[in-house]
Amino acid sequence: MSKLYIVPTPIGNLNDMTTRAIEALKESNLILAEDTRHTQNLLNVFEIKTKLISYHKFNEKKRSEEIIEEILINDKIVSIVTDAGTPCISDPGYEIVKLARENNIEVIGLAGACATTIALSVSGINTDRFSFYGFLPRKDKELEEALEEVKQNLIKTYVIYESPKRIKNLLNCINKVMPNAQLCVCKELTKLHERITYGTVSEVKEIIENDENAERGEYAIIGFNNDFVEKDESGFKVSLEALIFDKIYSKQYSLKDAVKEIVEEKNASKNDAYKASLNVKEFFESNVFSN
Structure with a gap:
């Protein structure tokens, strides 16, 4: 019976690969991978022989149409993985899941590693409600505008992803837009050199600016916005x-x-x-x- 598996893979520690994930990949006729070379190394560790093809942001739309047609015509079982973590969460996957739903193909999501949930769980910041923003714009002006939107959100806990080359600039911008923010900045989660920095934005910013290894490893930032100002909803407006x-x-x-x-x-x-x-x-x- 045709189906599409959404398979999380470890974000660092290979021991986080679940038995069910391994079984799903072995059962599949085809695995879609963001970087086939990276994923092939993972498959080799778990002795998975399934055929592998590339599926990334540059070919996602075209390849999704091709794969859905293959699933429908030949009754295939397909799995999608990304380089690390859960597909569709700031990673490719949305297009093929949408098409699968529209064509009544069974979509099965597996439990597994996700930087967002791990970072939230260790943050020490209120997680009753949170907003996920993923990667924000690169240019300073657009980045500040995006952070202004974060600042005005009624939900005060937020999740942002950032690359090592841009982490310092992001913290500078957060400090400018939300100077009273509380942050938990998580780097290399589940890996040997995992590092978690907690404190006010100014404290975290100073620590990371003085860290000679700051520009290595991916970041997940959990923040709490203490700069939110509730808008006056009384109806009185000044022209x-x-x-x-x-x-x-x-x-x-x-x-x-x-x-x-x-x-x-x-x-x-x-x-x-x-x-x-x-x-x-x-x-x-x-x-x-x-x-």
Whole structure:
């Protein structure tokens, strides 16, 4: 009977490979792997002889269509794995699972290693509810915008993945956007050189900046947002024009500087602030001429 197995693989320690995962891979007619060379080493350890083909973010859509057709026509059993952890969690897999569901193919998920759940369990941070963000944008401006969204989320515990080359920059940005955040930064989970750093964002940032091995190994970051400010839902709103007037008179700003600060404070988009400034300008000009 055709089916698709979602098979987690160890994120470091090979002893985390489950008996059921090994059996599923041996039962399969085909294994889809993010990096076939990496996965072949794993298969060799457990004496798994199943055929292996590549399945990664660059061929995911096309290959999914091909594999689903193969499953349907030839009644195949297929497994999907990633380099480490659970497929579909910041890794390829979504496309083929979606197509399998749409074609009434049985999809079976196996329990196993996942950096998110491991990091949450050892974090010492409230895990009643959490938001998962995976990898955030690389560019500083987009990264800060993404962290602003994290900051405004009602769910204060968050999970972020990061690469070793960008961990320091991420911590700098978190420190800028959420300076009161509590963090548990997990590196090389389940591996020989596993390291977990817990504390305020400034404390964690200092430790990692002074770690000569910081740029080695993958990171899972669990954070708690202590900078969340609940929005006023009373319905009372101050117009942008009023905000501009206030900055001009209370801070002696020019119209241009008042608009700039409103945008920087994220009280309005550039477009909306500009439109409001035209109304203010018109008001000033009409009052000058009326006098």
